[in-house]
Amino acid sequence: MAPIKIDQGTIVIFDIGKNVSESGEKGEKSFFEKSRECVSRIIERKIISQGKNYLGLVLLGSKKSTGDFKYIEVFSELQAPTWQIIRQLPEKPCKAKGNWFDGLIVAINHFKNEVSGVKFINKQIILMTNFDAPSYAEDEEVTKVLAGINEEGIEIDVFGPDIYGDNKNNDMDIAKQFVEGTNGTTASFDYIMRYLLFHKKKATNPIPWNVDLSLGPNIKIPVSAYIRLKDEPVVKNWLKGIKDPVTNTASTTQGIMKNKVFVNSEDQTVIDSSTDIIKGYCYGQEVIPFSECDKSMLYESGAKSLTVYGFTSSSNINWQCLNGDGLSYVFGRKGDKKAQYTIRCLAECLHELNLTGIVRRVYNNGNAPRMYALMPVLDAKYICLSLVGICYKEDLKNIAFPPTHFKKLSCTTEQVDAFKSLIQAMDLTKAYDEAEFDDTEAYPIAEMVSPSAQYVLDCISYRAMNPSKPLPPPREDIMMLFKIPPLIRKRAQDSMEKLKSLFDLRRIEVKTRKKTTEMDVDDAQHSVVPTKSENMEDVPKIQLSVIDNNILKVERVGTVDPIKDFESLKEWKPFKELCFEMSEAIEQLIYGNIDGNFEKVMKVLMHFRQACVASDPTCYNNWLREIKTELNERKKMSILNIFHDKNLNFIIKAENDKSTVTNSDEDSQLYENDTMPNMTEVSISTQINSMFDDI
Known part of the structure; x- marks a missing residue:
């Protein structure tokens, strides 16, 4: 039978001895606590990635022993990583001390002899110890073990201590030989945890x-x-599990x-x-x-x-x-x-x-x-x-979309320059200081992780380890993806203040509808209305606040009562701006109509036309030309007929001298609007219309 191909086989040598139990200065975590978090994260990462990986765990300083190697335990053999391995990790360090060199030999022998029917493409041993427990390894033994490692094609990595720092520990020099002789890597726990900060997709x-x-x-x-x-x-693939109500455990073998x-x-x-x-x-x-x-x-x-x-x-x-x-x-x-x-x-x-x-x-x-x-x-x-x-x-x-060529919506040169300075200040390619960071770009393309995907995977991991607890909120590392870089915020502050001074900004208050709760019938029977005969002096008095008329002041023509809003805003708003708001309200009433009843629209439109006849007919004529063209394109012929029946046409010069439309001009414009769709259809070739008939 052909062996099973596994992408990577990893054995973690986890030191739980007395030499790693001491905590650091100023309340820092001990070496044992940091290494335990790192081991848990490595196993979790391999489970979530769903790759073809095997993982084994060897404990240094354990109470158990493996053969002639004292205080060294093969805690988990090479197998697919499971959540059970994380749950069973030691919570506290032991009092014994294990020899890391012997632990390395145990891991090599496990790769060589204990696993059958499996072919590993890559082999890796991760060593996590502070090297405070001496190994007493001689040069001949080191050379012999290194030759056996190279023969098996195993990579040795050291996580935790700085083996290239200024130290006088002979064991760290030996560890350097294994790392350099197998093209391995070494890194601190802080760097490794930053690397394992987010989940990554399985490489395929x-x-x-x-x-x-x-x-x-x-x-x-x-x-x-x-x-x-x-x-x-x-x-992609969820494996359904049936939860046993007695043992409160999930099983994937039952259904x-x-x-x-x-x-x-x-x-x-x-x-x-x-x-x-x-x-x-x-x-x-x-x-x-x-x-x-x-x-x-x-x-x-x-x-x-x-x-x-x-x-x-x-x-x-x-x-x-x-x-x-x-x-x-x-x-x-x-x-x-x-x-x-x-x-x-x-x-x-x-x-x-x-x-x-x-x-x-x-x-x-x-x-x-x-x-x-x-x-x-x-x-x-x-x-x-x-x-x-x-x-x-x-x-x-x-x-x-509404037209934007009005004078009201035009910007000055100073306003445009202010926006340009804001865009330059918010340049994401220069979001971090060059002296502190290698890459100054924020949110680089093809390197950003999805916050929602990370939170889903975190929830899966948390639920596996805590089946009965509620899910936690997203961690701070995920929420940082939504925040603006501090340097961008600092640079853009001055530009934002300048924009606020150049534009007339109004706060928009979102009105929430109050929910009324229904009264229970039983409660209503118990509620008693006081009669005149009762003593009303014992009833507490409530001071009601007087409604301020300024709060109910209309600021814009709405669709609830456009005529009332239009008349109330005449005193303090320019007529052209008021006409623009009135035309927007009429368009919303037309396009948002569901029942087909346009009586309200026609009343508002008639009032709008009369106001423009008395003041300035240009606003009404320009808007009417655009709305009729739009209704023609949307084939709303029924609304156009209502316009004609109600005599809501252009304001001609006979009604107001400021108008530039005469009787002949009005007829030509109406004829142009009526015939526009037919002329457009005729100009299209029949070959183009039938191009996709054979699909």
Whole structure:
């Protein structure tokens, strides 16, 4: 039988002897406490990553012994890491002292003799001791053990002490020989804990999606698509466990037996015969039967393919048109130099001509086809093509935004310069001091971890160790990802104060609706209303505060009572600004209407028109031209007819001398609005409309 391949086998030599029990200065943690936290974090990291890793644990200074090696215990053999190993770690150090050199020999022998049927690609031994307990190892023994380690291909790492510092300990010099002789590493606990601060995804080799890129009927290029980015859940496969109510423990070997039966809804009888069952699909609350003969009418997408339909200007592909769950890179097939050269040439041509390809992609037989944008990628390391999903027409949502060309919304040069200085002060590439940090950039691309994913994995780890306790809030390390770097905040403070002085800022108070609780019937029966005959002097008096009229002052035209708001704001607001707010309120009433009753809208619109006739008709005419164009585009012909029936047209010059619209101008503008959709439809070629009929 072929051996099982394991990516990495790790044995941790954990010192729990008397030499690591002393605590540091000023209430610092002892070496034992730091190493125990590090061991727990290493095991937790290997469990969460779900990689093919084996882990073993050897204790130094234990009361038990392994063969001739005293005070050395093989606490856990090489196996898949489990939460039980963390739960069973020693809570306190022992009084004995273990020989770290003997512990190293025990770990090597365990790799060599105790594990069968397993092939390790990488072997690693992590030594955690302060070397205060002497090993009394001689040079010949060190040389012999080092030769055996190199023969087995084991890497020796030392975590905790600084073996390269100024010290006179001979054991640290021996440890240097093992680290340097096996290309190992050494680091302090602070550095290791920072490295283990966040969970990381399991490293996997990318699997290519091999297909032929078809250009026309005769050209087919063998390509391979690799996933560059993809939206994936934090934990893909959940293993369900049944909790025993007696022992309060979960078991993955037991489960709930489920049985599927079909019941007739009319007489509630169980149907056993498969011939009496017809499959169907729920469409809302209605069940649509789907028989075997209906399968012949299903749409067949065809075999796996990647077909180029054509090319378009890159300016036509906006970010609003892109969708999908990720990004893929397309390269020429591995080993095919002609295909690699062709893809490189195609990417360079698309980049030079500023074009984007539109392709149809069928992932596998029976999968639904999807449309993708094929865009060039020119990097310093490689040149390839990228695949990003694009939306169909039904997926696009057109949102109408209010115009911004009003004088009220224009900015001065001083305001623009203030925003530029704020942007420069908030430059994330210079978020940290160069003297203290190697990298001055904050939130670097492709290096930031997801706070939500980290919190989910922390909750899984906490629940495994504390099954009956409530989940804790996110730790400070995760919350730091949401905070602004201190240097950015300090630099941007002056710019923010300048912006506050240049703009008229108003605080927006969010009004919350008060919830009224229903009174219980029993409580209502016990409540007694005092009568006139009772002595009212004993009832306590309550001082009610007088409502300030300034609090109820209207600041903007709303949709509840626009006419009242408009009249109350006339005294202290400019007329043009008031017209803009009134037009916004009318648009909200039109587009937010559900029941189709536009009586309120027409009353408000009539009042708005009369006010503009008496003052300035320009605001009303300009807005009416824009709203009619928008209603034409949205095909709201019923509302346009109401406008015409109620005689809510442009304010002509006969009504107000300031108007520039005459009777003939009004008719031409109305005719232009009425015929705009038909003229636009006629100008489109029929070939373009039927381009996607064959998809």
